Amino acid sequence: MEKACIYSLATALPDRIVTNDDMAKIVDTSDEWIFSHTGIRERRHVEEDQAASDLGIEAGREALLQARRNGGIEADAIDLVICATSTSDYPNFPATACIIQDALDLPNAGAFDLLAGCTGFVYGLETARAYVEAGLARNVLLVGTEVLSKLSNMKDRNTCVLFGDGAGAVVLGPPSPPAERDPNDGLAGGRPQILSSWLRSRGSGAEALLRRAGGTRNPYVEGKTDAADLTLEMNGRDVYMFAVDAIVQTIKQLLEQSGLAIGGISRIVPHQANVRIIEAAAKRLRVPAELFFTNIDRYANTSAASIPLALHDMITQGLITPGETILTVGFGAGLTYGGNVIRW
Structure with missing residues (x-):
């Protein structure tokens, strides 16, 4: 059986940069302590009106554009949206994947959230691969999106300094005929499998x-x-x-x-x-x-x-x-x- 290919890779980050010095104004810590214990210098935090789906939609939209350029994959050929997240827009339901599917106008796609914590994208890649290679979906949009700043206890210096917000997305599909590789295609000219x-x-x-x-x-x-x-x-x-x-x-x-x-x-x-x-x-x-x-x-x-x-x-x-x-x-x-x- 031919291996599924990754046709795009896109990311989204909040604009707001929060440095260790900024965190030191919130809890009893310092840049030196955070960096020496974790290697972290700064993180991104969403604004009050932003949720996980907002970052996921941004990353997903760019991933779809790349997939169209790199593999000729149109929106109506996306059969499934998987959203790996621990910070869903709403508790339990609806799935954040459904919100992303609607915003990106993917009329033929099913959608579900995958909850595997920080291993979510790894689990998601294997799940998407399996759907494609089993013939259960032509193409799959996988999104990993998190807004951990909204679930962090800003009084607990041992945890609140560790987390940031961001999103990434890929489109997986079956192999297509070889094409000339473009080093500016978002995948460094590769067709990852x-x-x-x-x-x-x-x-x-x-x-x-x-x-x-x-x-x-x-x-x-x-x-x-x-x-x-x-x-x-x-x-x-x-x-x-x-x-x-x-x-x-x-x-x-x-x-x-x-x-x-x-x-x-x-x-x-x-x-x-x-x-x-x-x-x-x-x-x-x-x-x-x-x-x-x-x-x-x-x-x-x-x-x-x-x-x-x-x-x-x-x-x-x-x-x-x-x-x-x-x-x-x-x-x-x-x-x-x-x-x-x-x-x-």
């Missing part, structure tokens, strides 16, 4: 990263629910230990099942959670930390948007060329983890 994926969950760690109230386990009760329980809560030590192990295990599994050696990998694109996690994983794998691409200093942790944002930056910096093999690695709430092997 997902060669292999590996997805896992460790549900025993569910309470390491969660919003404690507002769901059916602990519904909101006026006058009783603590406002802090409606925001993001994280056990930093447990998440750190899990994340390092998840990166190492995922990379080993991807290499083994794909028959590849680490020397055949041009770059590893991890979820951008904390540069110290990435450095620890690189040390355990005995590979140079430089093999891992990072841009967390500019965007902080954007959850399901972090990997497409990283891939986009790599393209604009000339760090990806056609024919190279890269690994993506995600880990996040659930706990979930996994990765993809992509031949560019």
Whole structure:
């Protein structure tokens, strides 16, 4: 069976840049403390009237334009919209994917949200690939969009400094006849294919990263629910230990099942959670930390948007060329983890 291709890659970021010094005006912290512990210098925050779908629509619209140029894919040939997000416009329903589908005028598309925390885009790539290669959808628009600033507890210095807002989107479809590659096509002239994926969950760690109230386990009760329980809560030590192990295990599994050696990998694109996690994983794998691409200093942790944002930056910096093999690695709430092997 022929592998599905990625025909576009687009991103969207809020205009507002929030530096570590800005965060120090909100909570008891400093630029030196945040950077030394996380590698973060700044992040983007949406405005009060912006939601996850707004960023997703912006990224999705550009991804569709690229897909039309690169693969002749028209809007009415998009059969499915998948939105990977933990920060949906509304609690539980409707799906943010449905809002994006309507705004982009995709009349033939089904739509659903995919909730896998910061591993969302990794899960989404494999899900979209499976739909295309099984013949269940001609083309799929995958969007990863997050506005974590609105779910952060701005009184908790251990978490609020870690997160930012952003979105990324791709269109996947079946292979088309080879065309002349354009280095300005948004994909560095490549026609990426997902060669292999590996997805896992460790549900025993569910309470390491969660919003404690507002769901059916602990519904909101006026006058009783603590406002802090409606925001993001994280056990930093447990998440750190899990994340390092998840990166190492995922990379080993991807290499083994794909028959590849680490020397055949041009770059590893991890979820951008904390540069110290990435450095620890690189040390355990005995590979140079430089093999891992990072841009967390500019965007902080954007959850399901972090990997497409990283891939986009790599393209604009000339760090990806056609024919190279890269690994993506995600880990996040659930706990979930996994990765993809992509031949560019």
